[in-house]
Amino acid sequence: MNAFRKNVIQPILDCWSLLVGLKITGKYFCKPLITVHYPREVIDSENLSTYGGHVELIGKPKDPAMPKCISCMMCVTNCPSNCLTLVKQKAPKPTPEQEQEWAAAAERGEKVVKPKAPKNPAKFTYDYTLCSLCGTCIENCPANSLQFSNNIYWVATSRKEMNIDLLARLKEQATELSAPAPKIEAKPAVAEKEA
Amino acid sequence: MFGIPMILINLVIAAVAAMIWLALNALVLVYCERKFAGHIQRRPGPFEVGPHGALQPLIDGLKLMSKQLLTPDNADGFLFWLAPILSMIPVMLLFMPIPYGPVLTGMEVNLGLLLILAFSSFNGLAVILAGWGSNNKWGVLGAARAVAQTVAYEIPLLLTVLSISFMTGTLNLSEITAQQAGFIWDWNIWKQPLAFLIFIVAMFGETNRAPFDLAEAESELTAGFHTEYSSMGFGLFFMAEYGYMVAMCSICSVLFLGGFYGPFPGIEGWWWMLVKTYALLFLMIWARWTFPRVRFDQLLNLNWKWLLPLATFNLLATALIMKL
């Protein structure tokens, strides 16, 4: 009798679980969709703001086109993937008059004050193909000049494009900031997840 | 009429109509299946081509047609390309004897059921040829599974159909439908509930649909028998699969759900047939997107240990009752 119960009755009763499964999928069939139709809808900005895209420079509060960067090379030396390239600015080449002046000053025994090289970098490029987005550059930046961008829609068609000139990007952003941003057509998707 | 017998004209029209019906159904069903699956999984499914992605199956068909027909190295070219054709042609024949409406019957044959059962087994042969001819080990495994599966599931299917024809005393599908005219309780499903259940399960097995899609089983056998097929070779198998589904569901609705008759008298018409067929089709799709795949030995166990004895019992009981 026990064997009969185990081998015959129980499997028939267990078939109920199949109906339960159908019920669940049927229930979700009737519920609203939860995906985001990308070109027509976009992810809400709250979520987007926490997204860590590629690394970008932060501008000075007063001059958004000028990075806070002081060319200390901390990011470049600490980068595990060697994806950052920074070229420091050289001191301006002295004109002949200046040179004469300095020479004269040196003869007089005065201290020569040569103009220092500007601190902001001459060139700051970043190879996105190499970057592992670990954030080491960001936390090691003494001037807090680096951050993750929220640029989730970034695409490139070639490797060359993946090599981003961060200074040019900062300038672009600065001009965009001053000009009114183009209106985004797509609405943010309504978060309809049931709690 | 010019010496051409009327029946021949009728047949040609029916064949063409069956072909169109098949192609149309395949397109609609692919779309429905993908949409249905999408909504079950809470995503939109195809959406970009046409309004709500309605043209997606058409474009997919075009894509398949524009692809290269590739015969694998060391494959038996003749068998390899015979298989999809062999899988496609019997499907059209399946539609011939099915009464879709009072006059919408392709071919009035007294042995309609027999014809359908005979031709529906052709799919098994096509699958074997495809698996064997493509010189692929996964294909052979898929074909071997398909043989055992189609042979096994044919038997309970036959037995349930037999019990219906015992009851109705005919193999003519139009007559079986005619006997179910009247109210909803005149349908055969109330007289043969067990047979209906067995038929549904056997239908899944016979059409190689999930959870019984062992011949293709993509997570086990990559794609089973059609691993090596490209372009319309795959397309034909695909269409044939949907064709078999439509055919089986149509037969099921004729046998058990009163065919083109509505739930009460006076409203019969082909649309009832359509509604019933598609309701059954949706059940199949629904099951596919819910259940895991059964294992091969379990599939055969289910058949030989459950369906076959039950179907035999049902047949004997029917025979006994009919005798009394």
Place this chain on the structure above:
Amino acid sequence: MSAYQNLEQMKGDFYTQKFEAGKQDGTLIINMGPQHPSTHGVLRIVIEVDGEYIVRSEPVLGYLHRMHEKMGETQTWGGFIPNMGRVDYGHPMAWNWAYVGAVEKLMGIEVPERAEYLRVIMTELNRLTSHLLWWGAYILDLGAFTPIMYAFDDREMLLDILQRPSASRLTYSNFRVGGVQMDLDDKCLELIRTFIPHFRERLPMYHDLVTENLILRRRIEGVGIIDEDMCQRYGCTGPVLRGAGVAYDVRKDEPYSIYDRFDFEIPTQDSACSAGRYHVRVAEMEQSLRIIEQALEQLPSAEGKHIMDKAPKPSMKPPAGEAYFAVEGGRGKIGVYVVSDGSKVPYRVKLRAPGFSNMNAFAEAAKGTILADAVAILGSLDLIIPELDR
């Protein structure tokens, strides 16, 4: 007829030839992988089948070898942390922790208390994503398409939470020697607090849809027995070992960090089959929720203490010596062994991947089962192929 008639090409590669040497009569040798849909990437298993029955099988590794251990010998100590996120994309936080913990042990660093709690919270959340990924993919292997979408629905919410403190969604590398990279903000904590009851509500649905399902139960119950003895021989850990009835969990047995402060159970199953491993993992998700809840309650409010003051720079120089640190990952015991010669780069980094040991039990467990069972066993081991090869 074609170029393929060339017999040299038909011979197969080294592994196939070696495997073929022991072939019986009337059997078929098939290559499952490296492009098989249910080997989750590029694991290759050479299988000898007699009909559908597996006579013997042999996993072939190396298709995803990225020399992480060698890279450890060239990177700076801090620069190796991003690699740990890539070893195992399923549960990268635990790998982060294992490495960072080993370096901290070597340098004798005490991590601030808040940082410990943050590590626990993030690792457990990550364990949930890991198990959800496994759950969906396993059911997908068994032929059901829908559950993975439901699992990813919840997983997506977790990723949204985890992207706040780590700025990434998959390969996290936000642990640092001395703490974690970023603090969890209030919004993030609130999201976690709302997620826990939401997920508790969802779990019964998972059980109804999948665990209780007749077909699934028949597929996994009694399939692929890996018992305690086998686990010992192969060095299986994690849910595989717990599925064999051994209550071994690094979090309890060798408590590291602050795991001794939490009250949680180690789910075990005595059946030692795929179903046992399945149930262990599902039960572990609930236990992870419990740990997160307790950690949120006890979380010290000291803001900005997510990393110790004067945390070592990436170019740190730990004293010469060696250290081993083990944590409990989603797949088992993750061990990292580091040797320092006092320079800026590690002398040696040895990674002990749990998946590697677990996978080796496959050949024995799969013997005599049928091909569909092989998929069920392979899935139940929860293999992440990048982790096997490292």
